[in-house]
Amino acid sequence: MNLSLLEICYLIASVTFVIGLKMMGNPKTARKGNLIGAAGMTTAILGTILLHEGEVPGIIYGLIALAILIGTIAGWVTARKVAMTKMPELVSLFNGMGGACAALISLIEYPHLSHDTAALIPVLAGLIIGSVSFSGSMIAFLKLNGTMNKAIRIPSYNIINTILMIITLGLGAMMVINGDLNTTAFMYLLLALSLLYGVLFVVPIGGADMPVVISLLNSFTGLAAAFGGFLYGNKAMLTGGILVGSAGTLLTVIMCKAMNRPLSNVIFGAFGGGSAGVGASAEGGTVKDIQVADLAVLMNYSKKVIIVPGYGLAVAQAQHVIHEIELILESRGVEVKYAIHPVAGRMPGHMNVLLAESSVDYGKLAEMEEVNPEFASTDVVLVVGANDVVNPAAKTDPSSPIFGMPILEVENATHIIVNKRSMSAGYAGIDNQLFYNPKTSMLFGDAKSVLTALANELKSL
């Protein structure tokens, strides 16, 4: 009786996961979709605890309740308190927790199930994937956090990583095939190798590519959860895990496509490498700058202004000020739009979330394809803290590492204003010819203070 009820709980959970994810694909239903998924998850968790058949010592129930209590409070508080700009590293952190959970399950189950080949495969697979996802996510977290902000490349890391991967997978396979290797000692060796691989996998990848990596690790954790489901014949874990596994992989591919780089390129790194910056930075030219007061006048008497926000805007916490400027300009009859490049910020859609936080209407956020033809009829483009996504080298310079990446064609506008802190190169580490364009004026300074000054100037006009 209880067991069939439990199966029904898992069925409900599986269906809510699919419906929830589907609803999250539309801004109108997204929030409800998330709540539906959460409701299904709660059903599955409560069902697992309450409908369990067989004698379980009270102490174990106590431990489970305590773990859930601590986890709920810690998770809730962290998720509520953290600043919106820190969202990517938080997702990475929670992803790592899930991976660790999957790896721990395998660690516990291994001694009980090591004699059973059919169970051994999912146990070892869960261990490897969960561990890689955990250590990889932790490195991604540290990188986004700024604790580890340089891409560390040991010589021929590609070869080392590939060899390590082969050894790890080989050891896993040998443990399944050869009974002599099937011991706890080898299991710990496998754990250590997997953790090491996760670290070495993420360490050489630059910060700009972290979103892709997190998305990929996200699907890894999904896969690890699915192996757990396979082990226990648990359908909720299977559907949840596989859904995330395939959806995460697809999302990763979409993100790579937005940057016009194959996934292998991100992982095996042709970016930011030795040859990259050299070709472009040899050229140069003169750079004009503009004063805040002049810019205020220019914008005030424009018909149409497009704002191109980048991560610099988020770092400076300037999203509220930019919204203020937008409102002032609109009250003067200027048409204002935001042009959002698919990879603006540190995650696709990250910029949208940040702007939504400062209550910018999402109808004003225009995606790249729809906004590109509009630049020609735009008086002023204000680029705030974005660089590579507006770099014309992506279209004109075949030797550039970002060649072929779709960009926002801001150079078609009448006036281009670029706010940057200094002339340093963007995340891709390459020079930007846009800054030397005769139509471009540079507005140097921290985004928040410069934009606040601009807002004040505008108000006084």
Added chain:
Amino acid sequence: MENILAFIQENIDMIYFIILSIFVGVEVIGHVPTVLHTPLMSGANAIHGVVIVGAIYVMLNLASDDYVSLALGFLAVLLGTLNVVGGFVVTDRMLEMFKKKK
């Protein structure tokens, strides 16, 4: 080799189930506007927290004197809960901002 063939034979229903689920995952995500990529990734992140169900199941089947396993299991449930609760709450917080203001 025989082991592997037997494994496939025994689990053929599961294998069908997995392959079909992969297609569902791809279909569900297709045609999502860029605006929603970050919340979607975060939501998917919360959903793979379902791995906690496995952690609870493991705990329920442990002996009460198997201290090492209990400690590991406790940690697993704790981390799994962090993944689930943190994941859903963060996603909700992101999506809260997409409320239409009219």
